[in-house]
Amino acid sequence: MHEARLYQKLEEKTVHCSLCAHRCTIREGRQGVCGVRINRGGTLYAATFGKIIAEAVDPIEKKPLFHFLPGTLSYSLGTIGCNFHCEHCQNWHISQQTLEMRSLRDLPPEEGVARALESGSASIAWTYNEPTIWHEYPLAMGTLARERGLGTVYVTNGYITEEGLREIASMLNAFRVDIKSFSETFYRKVCGAKLQPILDATALAKELGLHVETVTLVIPGQNDSMDEMESLIRWVLDNLGPDTPMHFTRFHPDYRMRDARPTEIRALEKIYERARDLGVHYPYLGNVGSHPYENTYCPACGSPVIERSGYAIRMRGLDDHTCTECGGRIEYVSQID
Structure with missing residues (x-):
């Protein structure tokens, strides 16, 4: 199995996981609250990696x-x-x-x-x-x-x-x-x-x-x-x-x-x-x-700019990040840098 990140080894083969807010202290042979981070022999493993x-x-x-x-x-x-x-x-x-x-x-x-x-x-x-x-x-x-x-x-x-x-x-x-x-x-x-x-x-x-x-x-x-x-x-x-x-x-x-x-x-x-x-x-x-x-509405003028039906969408009244009705800016991520 894949060794976990973000943990500390303690005495008597116990480990302390600092990944989630439970911050589990896990004894040898046990697992954290999540059920998938396991202490084997004093090493914490990410059992579901891959x-x-x-x-x-x-x-x-x-x-x-x-x-x-x-x-x-x-x-x-x-x-x-x-x-x-x-x-x-x-x-x-x-x-x-x-x-x-x-x-x-x-x-x-x-x-x-x-x-x-x-x-x-x-x-x-x-x-x-x-x-x-x-x-x-x-x-x-x-x-x-x-x-x-x-x-x-x-x-x-x-x-x-x-x-x-x-x-x-x-x-x-x-x-x-x-x-x-x-x-x-x-x-x-x-x-x-x-x-x-x-x-x-x-x-x-x-x-x-x-x-x-x-x-x-x-x-x-x-x-x-x-x-x-x-x-x-x-x-x-x-x-x-x-x-x-x-x-x-x-x-x-x-x-x-x-x-x-x-x-x-x-x-x-x-x-x-x-x-x-x-x-x-x-x-x-x-x-x-x-x-x-x-639907998404322009926060400045209230005009619809993105219409949704189920998971289908239709851009309407939107030019890039701009409302075509009033020129207000619509905040959304359009591409990954």
Whole structure:
């Protein structure tokens, strides 16, 4: 197996992992919270390096990323394991799997880059499960990808340490982060984690020059109060800026939260409208299907500039980054430097 990065050897063959915010101390023969970083004989190994379980060519809008290379394809990879244990996980069948799962298959970093190029994709996305715990693999593949002109995307829960983020930022373009709630209680009870490390990492991603978009799955009775949503929105405005796209998505019952009801669309619309009132230039709704609040509107004059139907988009009233109606600037990443 591949030796891990970002860990320290302690006494009695114990190691301390500093990749994610759990900062696990792992005894010999054990694994971290993620289930895929394993201590064998006092050395920490990244057990899923080069091993995938999911591979697809997706529209970048599916991530969802609406302001990063819009209208392009993203070669998308996932493996098993997660450093969260969310009760509502929609990919639980892979995120909560163990290393004994027989459907894992090998994909060396250089072959992944070759497949991405062959597919006509403009980027590679590490997604479906948490990419942070796969750190060494995206780092190797992403470095090769950037040399070939591909964009790179993390679809992440944001539970990465400063050390981990600074290292991966050397090859990363986009940080699409779930901010699942603005409540420490929610994170502790529902996810087995803490909120503050996610806020710290997201602010650092912005500081490091990554493209950041946030996603919040709005769950009735769990994280949907307007007070909580306003706190989240104000945090984004203060720490990431008004041009940060914010996605508010509809919940559908899954995994261990099947008794909860789906989010009412009008509740999502109110959150969207409040976000605009507070100054967010690019709020969006998700999982609602061909809703006008999936479109991009010029923040200066309100004219539609990108229309979306499912994952299909149509540029309208947009000349490069300029609204043709009023001349206002529309912020999005159109190419990789």
